[in-house]
Amino acid sequence: MEVFVHNTDPNIQACIDACLSCYRICLGMSTGHCLEVGGEHARPDHLKLMLACSETCRATAHVMLVGSPHHKHLCAECADICTECASECERLEGMDACVRACRACAESCRIMAD
Numbered sequence: 001m002e003v004f005v006h007n008t009d010p011n012i013q014a015c016i017d018a019c020l021s022c023y024r025i026c027l028g029m030s031t032g033h034c035l036e037v038g039g040e041h042a043r044p045d046h047l048k049l050m051l052a053c054s055e056t057c058r059a060t061a062h063v064m065l066v067g068s069p070h071h072k073h074l075c076a077e078c079a080d081i082c083t084e085c086a087s088e089c090e091r092l093e094g095m096d097a098c099v100r101a102c103r104a105c106a107e108s109c110r111i112m113a114d
Helices: 010-037 044-065 071-090 096-113
Strands: none
Touching: 010 044, 010 071, 010 096, 044 071, 044 096, 071 096
16 A cells, blocks of 8 residues: 655655555564464564564654654664564564565665665
8 A cells, every 4th residue: 555645755655655564564474473473483572673663664654754854863763673673584484575575664764864
């Protein structure tokens, strides 16, 4: 689902979309897939990272949607958290969707942070 903003910068639109996609995927996988699979997937530090990632993505998209100039700071932090989440999820089975979403979001956020 693409969310449109009144900004003509295509990078902002792409970043909002990447952030919202990552938010949905990380939240859904952490509370669904990871809890169902259990074991390493349900480790507290893994789940906390995924939940932090999803919420940071949501908040970053929100700040861009309202047109705040503070989005650059949030985008930088979001890129760092998404990169960490992608690395963590990459080592676990069945987490490919999360890895892809986190990497796409991190890349888009880095563009916005610069």
